[in-house]
Amino acid sequence: MEEYTLLIDTEDAKGLVYNISKVLFANNLNIEQNAEYVDSETNKFFMRTIISGKISQNILLKELKEVLPQNAEIKLNKKAKKDVVILATKESHVLGDLLIRYIDGELNANIKAVIANHEDLRSLVENFGIPFTCISAEGMSREEHEELVIKEVNNYEPELIVLAKYMRILTPNFVETFPRKVLNIHHSFLPAFIGANPYKQAHQRGVKIIGATAHYVTNDLDEGPIIAQDVVRIDHSYSWQDMRKAGRNVEKIVLSDAFQMLLDDKVFVHGNKTVIL
Amino acid sequence: MEEYTLLIDTEDAKGLVYNISKVLFANNLNIEQNAEYVDSETNKFFMRTIISGKISQNILLKELKEVLPQNAEIKLNKKAKKDVVILATKESHVLGDLLIRYIDGELNANIKAVIANHEDLRSLVENFGIPFTCISAEGMSREEHEELVIKEVNNYEPELIVLAKYMRILTPNFVETFPRKVLNIHHSFLPAFIGANPYKQAHQRGVKIIGATAHYVTNDLDEGPIIAQDVVRIDHSYSWQDMRKAGRNVEKIVLSDAFQMLLDDKVFVHGNKTVIL
Amino acid sequence: MEEYTLLIDTEDAKGLVYNISKVLFANNLNIEQNAEYVDSETNKFFMRTIISGKISQNILLKELKEVLPQNAEIKLNKKAKKDVVILATKESHVLGDLLIRYIDGELNANIKAVIANHEDLRSLVENFGIPFTCISAEGMSREEHEELVIKEVNNYEPELIVLAKYMRILTPNFVETFPRKVLNIHHSFLPAFIGANPYKQAHQRGVKIIGATAHYVTNDLDEGPIIAQDVVRIDHSYSWQDMRKAGRNVEKIVLSDAFQMLLDDKVFVHGNKTVIL
Amino acid sequence: MEEYTLLIDTEDAKGLVYNISKVLFANNLNIEQNAEYVDSETNKFFMRTIISGKISQNILLKELKEVLPQNAEIKLNKKAKKDVVILATKESHVLGDLLIRYIDGELNANIKAVIANHEDLRSLVENFGIPFTCISAEGMSREEHEELVIKEVNNYEPELIVLAKYMRILTPNFVETFPRKVLNIHHSFLPAFIGANPYKQAHQRGVKIIGATAHYVTNDLDEGPIIAQDVVRIDHSYSWQDMRKAGRNVEKIVLSDAFQMLLDDKVFVHGNKTVIL
Structure with missing residues (x-):
C-alpha cells in the first residue's frame, strides 16, 4: 500500500477539515497521521496528512482543488527519499x-x-x-x-x-x-x-x-x-x-x-x- | 460566542475525521484548534477539538454518538474554570x-x-x-x-x-x-x-x-x-x-x-x- | 565557629595560591571551600574561599595585602544575610x-x-x-x-x-x-x-x-x-x-x-x- | 615548556592546599588551572592542578608525598594523548x-x-x-x-x-x-x-x-x-x-x-x- 504526504497551505475558511476529509474518504483513503494549524493572526490554515491506500494523484488533486480556496497550495508527495x-x-x-x-x-x-x-x-x-x-x-x-x-x-x-x-x-x-x-x-x-x-x-x-x-x-x-x-x-x-x-x-x-x-x-x-x- | 472543548477517545476506524467534521460542519460550528493522535499499536484514536459557535450540547453529542464506534468516550466541556x-x-x-x-x-x-x-x-x-x-x-x-x-x-x-x-x-x-x-x-x-x-x-x-x-x-x-x-x-x-x-x-x-x-x-x-x- | 567568604580579585602572579594559603594556614584557619580562576587573556586571578576558625579580620586583611599585588581587591565577608x-x-x-x-x-x-x-x-x-x-x-x-x-x-x-x-x-x-x-x-x-x-x-x-x-x-x-x-x-x-x-x-x-x-x-x-x- | 596534570586523592587534613602549593612554589612551577573539592561527609580531599615549568617528576612526587597524608593517591600525568x-x-x-x-x-x-x-x-x-x-x-x-x-x-x-x-x-x-x-x-x-x-x-x-x-x-x-x-x-x-x-x-x-x-x-x-x- 502506498503512502503519501498531503500538504495544504491556504487561507482559512469554514469547513476546511470537513471538505478535505470528505474527499479523502470518498477516495477510500486512510488517514495515518494528521496535523493542522490555524494562524488566527494571518487567517492562514496549514495541514499535513499522511494518507495510505490506492491513490490516483491527478484525481485526488483535482477534487481537493475544487473544495479549497482558490489560491490554496496543495502538494501530494509520495513517501520517498x-x-x-x-x-x-x-x-x-x-x-x-x-x-x-x-x-x-x-x-x-x-x-x-x-x-x-x-x-x-x-x-x-x-x-x-x-x-x-x-x-x-x-x-x-x-x-x-x-x-x-x-x-x-x-x-x-x-x-x-x-x-x-x-x-x-x-x-x-x-x-x-x-x-x-x-x-x-x-x-x-x-x-x-x-x-x-x-x-x-x-x-x-x-x-x-x-x-x-x-x-x-x-x-x-x-x-x-x-x-x-x-x-x-x-x-x-x-x-x-x-x-x-x-x-x-x-x-x-x-x-x-x-x-x-x-x-x-x-x-x-x-x-x-x-x-x- | 461560546467555546467548547470536544474530547473523543475511541477505537480507530476509517472515516472518523470525516464523520466528526461532518457533524461539526452540519451544526455550523467553527474549528478553532484541532489535534488528533492514532496509536497504531493499540488501534486507538484520540481527538481534541476546540469549537465555537452556537451549540446545542445534547444534539451535538447525540449526532456524534451516531457516527462514532459504540464504546467511544465523548466529552464536551464548556471552556470554563x-x-x-x-x-x-x-x-x-x-x-x-x-x-x-x-x-x-x-x-x-x-x-x-x-x-x-x-x-x-x-x-x-x-x-x-x-x-x-x-x-x-x-x-x-x-x-x-x-x-x-x-x-x-x-x-x-x-x-x-x-x-x-x-x-x-x-x-x-x-x-x-x-x-x-x-x-x-x-x-x-x-x-x-x-x-x-x-x-x-x-x-x-x-x-x-x-x-x-x-x-x-x-x-x-x-x-x-x-x-x-x-x-x-x-x-x-x-x-x-x-x-x-x-x-x-x-x-x-x-x-x-x-x-x-x-x-x-x-x-x-x-x-x-x-x-x- | 565563624565562617567568612574571602574574595580576591587581582592581576595574576606566580605563587598566589601558595602565598594566600600560607597566610590562612599561619592564622590557623580552615579552608571549607576554595575555587580559583585565572583568565589568561587578561592575566587576572579570581579566588573565592570559604574559611572557618577564629578570625581577626584586620590582621588577616593586612597580612593578605602584604603578599598580594598592589592593586588587589580583597574582601572578607562574614557569612550573613x-x-x-x-x-x-x-x-x-x-x-x-x-x-x-x-x-x-x-x-x-x-x-x-x-x-x-x-x-x-x-x-x-x-x-x-x-x-x-x-x-x-x-x-x-x-x-x-x-x-x-x-x-x-x-x-x-x-x-x-x-x-x-x-x-x-x-x-x-x-x-x-x-x-x-x-x-x-x-x-x-x-x-x-x-x-x-x-x-x-x-x-x-x-x-x-x-x-x-x-x-x-x-x-x-x-x-x-x-x-x-x-x-x-x-x-x-x-x-x-x-x-x-x-x-x-x-x-x-x-x-x-x-x-x-x-x-x-x-x-x-x-x-x-x-x-x- | 612542559605541562602536567597533578591529581591528588586523599583524606582531608588541615593545610593541604598550603602544603601542596608550597611544594609547587619551591619547585618553581606555575599553576595554570586548579580545582579542589572536599567531601565533608567522607572527609575526602580531591585536587586537580595543571602545572607548567621544568619538572623533575621523581623529586616532585617525593616532596608531595612527604607533605600529604600517608595513603594519599598522587598522580602526575604529562599532558599527552x-x-x-x-x-x-x-x-x-x-x-x-x-x-x-x-x-x-x-x-x-x-x-x-x-x-x-x-x-x-x-x-x-x-x-x-x-x-x-x-x-x-x-x-x-x-x-x-x-x-x-x-x-x-x-x-x-x-x-x-x-x-x-x-x-x-x-x-x-x-x-x-x-x-x-x-x-x-x-x-x-x-x-x-x-x-x-x-x-x-x-x-x-x-x-x-x-x-x-x-x-x-x-x-x-x-x-x-x-x-x-x-x-x-x-x-x-x-x-x-x-x-x-x-x-x-x-x-x-x-x-x-x-x-x-x-x-x-x-x-x-x-x-x-x-x-x-
Missing part, C-alpha cells in the same frame, strides 16, 4: 555527522554529491562512496565561482541543498535559483550574533549559553525562516575556541533535526517564519 | 507557586480550598483569601484520617485534586473515590527513585541530573500515568539537601505545567500512559 | 516567587522593603509582612521620580537592589549611586531582543526558543554583565502572549538563581562579564 | 561520532584499534585508517570469547577502553583485568531502565523524557560510577523505535563528553560516584 546535494568547505563535524547518519539509514535522503570550495574533505566523503567535487574559488569573482557551483548542483537536480558549514555568502542569484530549497546552519542562537565569528562575539559579550540555528537561506544574511534551534550552557572559563568546540555538538544536532523535518515534509514557510507539523 | 481542591502538608514552595499563579490569573481554575494535615501553611493560604482546613492525622489510623479528608474534599465538589507535596500515602479507597482526578508531583525523574527520600537515593547513586514527575495517582505508588517531567543538572558537590533545593524549581514548574494541561483538557489517559493533545 | 530592597511595578510572578522563597528560608537575605511605582502589589507584599512603598511617577520627570526612589532606597541601606520586573529605565545617576549593586531580569535571551517588548520581537522573528537574562545594571540598556541565563522551547503555535506566559517560568528561575549567587558572594565582575566561582 | 581501544558490535552512530571527532582532532587520544564481535563496522573503521579486528563469539562460551578479546586488547596496552555500544555483558574477569579503565554508554537515564531494551521499557512506562548515561564499568550491571548523563524530551507519539532514534543523539554526545573528561584526567572515582574537576 529526496535527492540532496551538500555544500561544505573545510570543517568536517557537521558533514561527518550527516554521513554517519546516512549510512545508518537515519536519513530519508539520497545524498547525490558533496561540493566544496576546498579539497580537505575529499577523502572523508569518498570513503563513504559519495561523489565529491571541489570547485575552488581562487582567482574568481564571487559571481563566477557561484555560477560554477550552480551548474554543478544542477547536474544532480536536487530537491534540497544542505549547507554543512559552507563558509561562503550566497548571492541573490543562488537563492533565487533554488527557492525554499537551501538549508543552512548558523553557529549562533539567532538573532543574536549575526554574521562572522559568532563565537568570538558571544565570548566578548559574556553570555552563559550559546546555540545554533538551522534556517532557510534567503537574501538577508542569517535572516531566513528559522526551522530549529538548540543551546548549550557555558561559563566564564570558556575561551571562544572552547565555545566553538562545545557549539559543534549543537550545530550538528540542530542541522540534522532540521534536515530530517524537511525530508519528512514537516516544514511550511509562513512569511519569514516556519510552521512545523 | 474548573473547581479545584489542593492538599498539602508543610512545604510551601509548590503550593506558594500555585497561589502566585492563581492571583496572576494564569490558572483556569477556582481554588476552592487548601486542606492540610498540619497547621504550618494556614497563614500563607489565608493571606490569599482561600479557605484553609487542617485535618491532623495525629492519633488516627490512616483510614480514619482519610475518611475525614475525603469528606472535607467532597464539600467542595472539585473536578480536580492537586497534591502539592502532600506527604501522605493514599489508600485505594481515596483513589477510587476520585478516579482520574488526583494529580501528584513526585520529586524524582520516575521511574528512578520511587518511594521515600528520592533526593537521598539520588545522592547515594551519584546521578548527574535530577528531576520531577507529575502524574495521575493510582493505587500503585508512583506508578500512575505520567503527565509531565523535567530535570536539572547537578554535580558531585551537591549534598542531598542541595539537591532538594535545586529540585524545588523543577517540582513547581512540572506540577504547574501538568496542572494547566489538565485545566485545559489536554490530557487523555491511555492505559498507564497519557496522550497530550 | 544581606539587606535587600526590591523594586517592582505591577507584575507579581517574579516578586511573588522571591517572597515564597523568602518565607521558605531559601534566600540568604533580609528583604527590607518593596518599592513600586504602582499600588497593585501592595497587599501581596504586606501579606508577607514586608514594608511596601508606592512612589508614583505620575506628573513627574524621570529625574524627579528617581530622586524620590533613591531617597527611599537609601533609608534601608541595602547591600543589593533587585529589580523584579521594574518597568522603568534607570538614569546614569541611579546606576552610579548604587554601583555593582543593582540586579535586573530582562525577558529575553540577551543580546537578542534588547529593549521593549522582547516577546513581541521574538514572535515576529519566529524563534523556536525564548529565554531570560539576569544581569547587573549599567548605563547601557540591557548591556550589563550577564550573571545567569536560561531558555524554554516554544513553537509556531505560540502567540506573543503565550511566549510571555512561558517566559515567566524562566524569568523567575533565572532571577532567583542570579540573586542567590550574589547573596552567596559568588559573582566577580570582570570587565563587562562575570566570573562565577 | 592517551592510547585507547574501542569495542563495538554493529551499531555505528556512537563509533562513527568518535571517529569523526578523532579526525577533527577533538580527542586527546590515539585510537589504536577497534575490536568488534561482528564484521559490520569493518569498512567504516578501516576507511578512517584504524585497525579493525573482528572476534566472533559464535560457538564459544562467554569466557572463551572474552579471553580472546582481552588478549587482543592487551596487544595495544591501552590506558582506556571505550565500549561504543558493545552489546555483550562483561565478566568480572574482564572488569578486574582493566580496573577503572572501561567506559560504557548505557541507553537510559540510569538508574531507570537497567538492563536490556531500555527504550522498550521507557515506552512501556510512558515517560516524557529519555536519556543516556556514561559510566565506569564495574561488576554490577549498569551500576558503575556515573560520569555523564543527558536527556531529550519525547511525547506519546514516539514508538520505542522513535525513542531509540532520538536517543542516539544523546548517547553519542554523552559518551563523547565522558570520554573527553577521562582523556583530560578530570574524573576521580569516589566510592561508587565520580568527582569531576
Whole structure:
C-alpha cells in the first residue's frame, strides 16, 4: 500500500477539515497521521496528512482543488527519499555527522554529491562512496565561482541543498535559483550574533549559553525562516575556541533535526517564519 | 460566542475525521484548534477539538454518538474554570507557586480550598483569601484520617485534586473515590527513585541530573500515568539537601505545567500512559 | 565557629595560591571551600574561599595585602544575610516567587522593603509582612521620580537592589549611586531582543526558543554583565502572549538563581562579564 | 615548556592546599588551572592542578608525598594523548561520532584499534585508517570469547577502553583485568531502565523524557560510577523505535563528553560516584 504526504497551505475558511476529509474518504483513503494549524493572526490554515491506500494523484488533486480556496497550495508527495546535494568547505563535524547518519539509514535522503570550495574533505566523503567535487574559488569573482557551483548542483537536480558549514555568502542569484530549497546552519542562537565569528562575539559579550540555528537561506544574511534551534550552557572559563568546540555538538544536532523535518515534509514557510507539523 | 472543548477517545476506524467534521460542519460550528493522535499499536484514536459557535450540547453529542464506534468516550466541556481542591502538608514552595499563579490569573481554575494535615501553611493560604482546613492525622489510623479528608474534599465538589507535596500515602479507597482526578508531583525523574527520600537515593547513586514527575495517582505508588517531567543538572558537590533545593524549581514548574494541561483538557489517559493533545 | 567568604580579585602572579594559603594556614584557619580562576587573556586571578576558625579580620586583611599585588581587591565577608530592597511595578510572578522563597528560608537575605511605582502589589507584599512603598511617577520627570526612589532606597541601606520586573529605565545617576549593586531580569535571551517588548520581537522573528537574562545594571540598556541565563522551547503555535506566559517560568528561575549567587558572594565582575566561582 | 596534570586523592587534613602549593612554589612551577573539592561527609580531599615549568617528576612526587597524608593517591600525568581501544558490535552512530571527532582532532587520544564481535563496522573503521579486528563469539562460551578479546586488547596496552555500544555483558574477569579503565554508554537515564531494551521499557512506562548515561564499568550491571548523563524530551507519539532514534543523539554526545573528561584526567572515582574537576 502506498503512502503519501498531503500538504495544504491556504487561507482559512469554514469547513476546511470537513471538505478535505470528505474527499479523502470518498477516495477510500486512510488517514495515518494528521496535523493542522490555524494562524488566527494571518487567517492562514496549514495541514499535513499522511494518507495510505490506492491513490490516483491527478484525481485526488483535482477534487481537493475544487473544495479549497482558490489560491490554496496543495502538494501530494509520495513517501520517498529526496535527492540532496551538500555544500561544505573545510570543517568536517557537521558533514561527518550527516554521513554517519546516512549510512545508518537515519536519513530519508539520497545524498547525490558533496561540493566544496576546498579539497580537505575529499577523502572523508569518498570513503563513504559519495561523489565529491571541489570547485575552488581562487582567482574568481564571487559571481563566477557561484555560477560554477550552480551548474554543478544542477547536474544532480536536487530537491534540497544542505549547507554543512559552507563558509561562503550566497548571492541573490543562488537563492533565487533554488527557492525554499537551501538549508543552512548558523553557529549562533539567532538573532543574536549575526554574521562572522559568532563565537568570538558571544565570548566578548559574556553570555552563559550559546546555540545554533538551522534556517532557510534567503537574501538577508542569517535572516531566513528559522526551522530549529538548540543551546548549550557555558561559563566564564570558556575561551571562544572552547565555545566553538562545545557549539559543534549543537550545530550538528540542530542541522540534522532540521534536515530530517524537511525530508519528512514537516516544514511550511509562513512569511519569514516556519510552521512545523 | 461560546467555546467548547470536544474530547473523543475511541477505537480507530476509517472515516472518523470525516464523520466528526461532518457533524461539526452540519451544526455550523467553527474549528478553532484541532489535534488528533492514532496509536497504531493499540488501534486507538484520540481527538481534541476546540469549537465555537452556537451549540446545542445534547444534539451535538447525540449526532456524534451516531457516527462514532459504540464504546467511544465523548466529552464536551464548556471552556470554563474548573473547581479545584489542593492538599498539602508543610512545604510551601509548590503550593506558594500555585497561589502566585492563581492571583496572576494564569490558572483556569477556582481554588476552592487548601486542606492540610498540619497547621504550618494556614497563614500563607489565608493571606490569599482561600479557605484553609487542617485535618491532623495525629492519633488516627490512616483510614480514619482519610475518611475525614475525603469528606472535607467532597464539600467542595472539585473536578480536580492537586497534591502539592502532600506527604501522605493514599489508600485505594481515596483513589477510587476520585478516579482520574488526583494529580501528584513526585520529586524524582520516575521511574528512578520511587518511594521515600528520592533526593537521598539520588545522592547515594551519584546521578548527574535530577528531576520531577507529575502524574495521575493510582493505587500503585508512583506508578500512575505520567503527565509531565523535567530535570536539572547537578554535580558531585551537591549534598542531598542541595539537591532538594535545586529540585524545588523543577517540582513547581512540572506540577504547574501538568496542572494547566489538565485545566485545559489536554490530557487523555491511555492505559498507564497519557496522550497530550 | 565563624565562617567568612574571602574574595580576591587581582592581576595574576606566580605563587598566589601558595602565598594566600600560607597566610590562612599561619592564622590557623580552615579552608571549607576554595575555587580559583585565572583568565589568561587578561592575566587576572579570581579566588573565592570559604574559611572557618577564629578570625581577626584586620590582621588577616593586612597580612593578605602584604603578599598580594598592589592593586588587589580583597574582601572578607562574614557569612550573613544581606539587606535587600526590591523594586517592582505591577507584575507579581517574579516578586511573588522571591517572597515564597523568602518565607521558605531559601534566600540568604533580609528583604527590607518593596518599592513600586504602582499600588497593585501592595497587599501581596504586606501579606508577607514586608514594608511596601508606592512612589508614583505620575506628573513627574524621570529625574524627579528617581530622586524620590533613591531617597527611599537609601533609608534601608541595602547591600543589593533587585529589580523584579521594574518597568522603568534607570538614569546614569541611579546606576552610579548604587554601583555593582543593582540586579535586573530582562525577558529575553540577551543580546537578542534588547529593549521593549522582547516577546513581541521574538514572535515576529519566529524563534523556536525564548529565554531570560539576569544581569547587573549599567548605563547601557540591557548591556550589563550577564550573571545567569536560561531558555524554554516554544513553537509556531505560540502567540506573543503565550511566549510571555512561558517566559515567566524562566524569568523567575533565572532571577532567583542570579540573586542567590550574589547573596552567596559568588559573582566577580570582570570587565563587562562575570566570573562565577 | 612542559605541562602536567597533578591529581591528588586523599583524606582531608588541615593545610593541604598550603602544603601542596608550597611544594609547587619551591619547585618553581606555575599553576595554570586548579580545582579542589572536599567531601565533608567522607572527609575526602580531591585536587586537580595543571602545572607548567621544568619538572623533575621523581623529586616532585617525593616532596608531595612527604607533605600529604600517608595513603594519599598522587598522580602526575604529562599532558599527552592517551592510547585507547574501542569495542563495538554493529551499531555505528556512537563509533562513527568518535571517529569523526578523532579526525577533527577533538580527542586527546590515539585510537589504536577497534575490536568488534561482528564484521559490520569493518569498512567504516578501516576507511578512517584504524585497525579493525573482528572476534566472533559464535560457538564459544562467554569466557572463551572474552579471553580472546582481552588478549587482543592487551596487544595495544591501552590506558582506556571505550565500549561504543558493545552489546555483550562483561565478566568480572574482564572488569578486574582493566580496573577503572572501561567506559560504557548505557541507553537510559540510569538508574531507570537497567538492563536490556531500555527504550522498550521507557515506552512501556510512558515517560516524557529519555536519556543516556556514561559510566565506569564495574561488576554490577549498569551500576558503575556515573560520569555523564543527558536527556531529550519525547511525547506519546514516539514508538520505542522513535525513542531509540532520538536517543542516539544523546548517547553519542554523552559518551563523547565522558570520554573527553577521562582523556583530560578530570574524573576521580569516589566510592561508587565520580568527582569531576
